[in-house]
Amino acid sequence: MVDYRKMWQDLNMDIEAHDQLCKVLPQAFGDVYLSQKNQPEGMAYYTTAVLNIHGIRPAELVEAQKSGTKIFGTFCVYVPDEIIFAAGGIATGLCGGSQFWVSSGEKVLPTNTCSLIKASIGARLDRTCPFFSIADIFVGETTCDGKKKAWEILNKYTPVYVMNLPQQKRAKDVANWAQEIREFLAKAEEVTGNKVTTESLNRAIKLVNDKRRALQRLYSFRKLSNPPISGKDCLLISQIAFYDDPARFTEMTNKLCDELDQRVQNGVGVYAPNAKRILFTGTPMAIPNWKLHHIVESESVAVVGEETCTGIRYFDNLVDENQTTLEGMINALAERYMKINCACFTPNSARIEDIKRYVREYGADGVIDANLKFCTLYDIEGYTVERALKEAGVAVLGLETDYSDGDFAQLRTRVEAFLEILNV
Numbered sequence: 001m002v003d004y005r006k007m008w009q010d011l012n013m014d015i016e017a018h019d020q021l022c023k024v025l026p027q028a029f030g031d032v033y034l035s036q037k038n039q040p041e042g043m044a045y046y047t048t049a050v051l052n053i054h055g056i057r058p059a060e061l062v063e064a065q066k067s068g069t070k071i072f073g074t075f076c077v078y079v080p081d082e083i084i085f086a087a088g089g090i091a092t093g094l095c096g097g098s099q100f101w102v103s104s105g106e107k108v109l110p111t112n113t114c115s116l117i118k119a120s121i122g123a124r125l126d127r128t129c130p131f132f133s134i135a136d137i138f139v140g141e142t143t144c145d146g147k148k149k150a151w152e153i154l155n156k157y158t159p160v161y162v163m164n165l166p167q168q169k170r171a172k173d174v175a176n177w178a179q180e181i182r183e184f185l186a187k188a189e190e191v192t193g194n195k196v197t198t199e200s201l202n203r204a205i206k207l208v209n210d211k212r213r214a215l216q217r218l219y220s221f222r223k224l225s226n227p228p229i230s231g232k233d234c235l236l237i238s239q240i241a242f243y244d245d246p247a248r249f250t251e252m253t254n255k256l257c258d259e260l261d262q263r264v265q266n267g268v269g270v271y272a273p274n275a276k277r278i279l280f281t282g283t284p285m286a287i288p289n290w291k292l293h294h295i296v297e298s299e300s301v302a303v304v305g306e307e308t309c310t311g312i313r314y315f316d317n318l319v320d321e322n323q324t325t326l327e328g329m330i331n332a333l334a335e336r337y338m339k340i341n342c343a344c345f346t347p348n349s350a351r352i353e354d355i356k357r358y359v360r361e362y363g364a365d366g367v368i369d370a371n372l373k374f375c376t377l378y379d380i381e382g383y384t385v386e387r388a389l390k391e392a393g394v395a396v397l398g399l400e401t402d403y404s405d406g407d408f409a410q411l412r413t414r415v416e417a418f419l420e421i422l423n424v
């Protein structure tokens with residue numbers, strides 16, 4: 001077992017507090033994941049990746065930094081990783097999903113801020129997350145008000161570059177986003193000292209598209225009547241996609257999919273025959289937030305998909321790979337990223353259409369609209385989501401939660417009551 005303490009010390013992390021955090025994860029992971037029966041063998045890679053989350057990948061990032069590579073920490077699926085990789089940098093997702101960091105975040109943020117923002121700020125303030133300590137620069141965006149203001153606080157610790165995301169999807173908004181990407185490209189060149197070329201951007205587009213293709217392939221198994229992999233496992237894989245080396249992640253995910261192909265041929269599934277099927281929609285579930293999947297799948301019900309940023313929104317739609325000029329590639333990036341349907345857009349009717357389409361494609365019996373407490377955007381949009389689903393004859397349950405375990409029993413009761421409805 002490699003000892004990463006020296007690396008954490010060198011990163012000026014709070015070792016004592018970090019020890020406390022490290023004690024929590026294996027227990028939580030064991031309860032949620034290792035209790036599963038009939039896991040595909042290929043899940044061993046992701047288990048190792050998550051149990052060593054503060055070791056393996058951070059050590060690779062530190063090594064890369066020693067040879068001059070710059071690390072960009074990102075918080076949102078609108079930030080085009082392709083630009084970072086094309087400039088010779090490394091992109092790594094930073095969204096905090098642990099209750100452990102929430103109280104630190106609350107020292108500088110109002111309590112009525114969503115857990116994701118509080119945990120993300122808390123992770124930096126606490127000095128207990130190596131990814132936050134390693135990053136040379138953070139890349140924020142103007143999605144919700146909470147994040148916009150949080151960047152100003154975070155900027156006191158590490159420079160934050162903010163991309164101005166339009167909040168409508170007219171042609172001029174897509175053009176504005178292309179301009180933001182152009183300016184971000186110049187920033188990435190300045191930070192890394194490397195020039196982005198048509199070749200390097202083309203390679204990066206292919207690199208990130210390959211990751212999306214692997215995730216699309218993985219999720220296609222969830223559409224089957226007898227899924228060979230659990231929803232919990234797929235959520236974990238999606239979460240790891242944000243920080244793992246993209247080429248290795250793609251290779252390992254395709255390898256897992258080969259095993260899943262074999263399972264399908266052999267008729268191996270992980271759920272009981274005729275298990276009810278749930279689609280999640282709502283706010284992202286950052287690692288290690290597995291609470292709702294755990295509650296639902298503990299009821300012998302299949303979670304077959306997530307219309308979230310830690311699910312389908314992350315990998316749906318590819319960037320056009322046929323562009324030959326830098327300008328063409330930037331426009332292709334703008335078009336692909338503006339197809340993501342975050343609740344920060346108005347109107348956001350394409351998200352409603354997506355959810356209804358996924359209900360059909362993934363064969364969902366019901367939808368759980370799960371939002372983080374104090375996320376005004378998704379909370380308000382929940383009204384439209386739930387009304388549209390009811391009109392389409394789809395059973396829907398709206399839930400609000402945070403990262404704490406305090407509402408676990410209450411959530412389970414509500415989920416059980418919802419499942420009763422699906423069973424009649």
Ligand code: SF4
Binds near residue numbers: 343
């Ligand atoms: S929910 Fe919106 S703000 Fe949050 S990661 Fe997704 S796109 Fe970004």
Ligand code: SF4
Binds near residue numbers: 144145147
């Ligand atoms: S969950 Fe909502 S409030 Fe929290 S960061 Fe995402 S969009 Fe903002």
